[in-house]
Amino acid sequence: MAIREIIKVPNPILKKVSKPVDVVDDDTRKILDDMLDTMYDAPGIGLAAIQIGIPLRMLVIDISSIGDQDNNEKNPQFFINPEILDPSNNLSSFEEGCLSVPGIWEEIERPDECIVKFVNRNGQKEEKKCKGLLATVIQHEMDHLEGIVFVDHLSRLKRDLSIKKSIKFQKNPTKENRLSRYNEQQ
Numbered sequence: 001m002a003i004r005e006i007i008k009v010p011n012p013i014l015k016k017v018s019k020p021v022d023v024v025d026d027d028t029r030k031i032l033d034d035m036l037d038t039m040y041d042a043p044g045i046g047l048a049a050i051q052i053g054i055p056l057r058m059l060v061i062d063i064s065s066i067g068d069q070d071n072n073e074k075n076p077q078f079f080i081n082p083e084i085l086d087p088s089n090n091l092s093s094f095e096e097g098c099l100s101v102p103g104i105w106e107e108i109e110r111p112d113e114c115i116v117k118f119v120n121r122n123g124q125k126e127e128k129k130c131k132g133l134l135a136t137v138i139q140h141e142m143d144h145l146e147g148i149v150f151v152d153h154l155s156r157l158k159r160d161l162s163i164k165k166s167i168k169f170q171k172n173p174t175k176e177n178r179l180s181r182y183n184e185q186q
């Protein structure tokens with residue numbers, strides 16, 4: 001288990017499309033564990049493998065800390081080769097942040113429910129119905145697998161400005177820049 005460096009904008013690695021995982025083995029689980037350590041250390045609630053420079057279709061998510069700051073019980077979820085089935089037509093809006101775009105939070109609209117089909121860390125197929133914040137986080141993370149960061153959903157002008165602001169923030173992070181309402185960094 002190790003904390004890896006998180007890749008940030010404007011690094012072009014973040015634009016890479018990640019490849020499916022062929023076999024889930026100990027090497028795969030080692031990467032997942034490193035991703036989890038890196039995410040908890042940041043701190044964040046979701047991380048895609050490409051954010052530590054590995055272009056494989058893998059995500060880790062743990063939203064257990066949200067809304068209950070006293071909850072110390074961790075609930076990590078691992079998604080390998082995730083696919084979204086049946087996204088809801090209803091949209092919901094969350095203020096999103098991203099460990100790869102530090103210093104920036106923006107409201108993004110996404111389907112409020114979806115079913116995710118994936119392979120778990122034991123190599124078994126699973127399906128999970130995701131609602132609310134979990135639906136938002138999983139869609140945010142799945143965008144990373146396509147080389148998309150959340151600010152790409154904004155107008156071009158707003159996106160360019162956000163990336164410029166994040167680059168500035170990375171050079172000189174200020175304490176005043178809050179960690180967002182709930183550390184909703186993904």
Ligand code: NI
Nearest residue numbers: 098099100186
């Ligand atoms: Ni992100």
